[in-house]
Amino acid sequence: MSAISSLVPARFLTITAHLVIVITIFWSRENNVKACLPLDFTPEQYDTEDKKLVVALAVTLGLFVIELAGFFSGVSMFNSTQGLLSTGVHASAAVALLFFLFEQWQCDSYWWILAVCSVLPACVEILLFIAVFGLKKKPL
Structure with a gap:
């Protein structure tokens, strides 16, 4: 199996793992919100x-939608540069x-993790x- 073809399943698995963790944080965000507040917080601060x-x-x-659309459309599925970048950042x-959770x-x-x-x-x-x-170019 070549390196490029082994990046495809690795990329998919790391994107899926990242997505599952984000959904888990979304469902159980109460403790993380309380960690952002002082010990005596008001309901307005919590909200x-x-x-x-x-x-x-x-x-x-929303960014997952963009990336998965490109992946499943084939635009970047076999692009080794995007595959390596995506696998690395989603695993990170x-x-x-x-740790955040x-x-x-x-x-x-979370904003720093989101940005990078x-x-x-x-x-x-x-x-x-x-x-x-747009430019009708073949992906690298």
């Missing part, structure tokens, strides 16, 4: 932090988000979409 975390999780899910995101990190750390591990591969995916469909 504000909860909304911030929900927005971050919703943005992550899965590990970091497990179990160690109850501050909510601000979800925005970066989605932007590359968008560039590949533009190259393939």
Whole structure:
């Protein structure tokens, strides 16, 4: 099995693992929201932090749609550069988000994980979409 063809299942599995962890955080976000607040917080503070975390999780899910659309359409499925980048950042995101979930990190750390591990591969995916469909170029 060549290196490129072994990246396809690895990429799919790491994207799926990242997606499952994000959905798990979405369902059980109460403890993470409380970790972002002082010990004596008001309901308004809780609602504000909860909304911030929900927005971050919703943005992550939207970026998953972009990346999975490119993957399943074949635009980037066999692109080794995108496959390696995506596999690396989604595996890193899965590990970091497990720490976020179990160690109850501050909510601000989620935004850093989102920026590096979800925005970066989605932007590359968008560039590949533009190259393939807009410029009618063959993917690298």
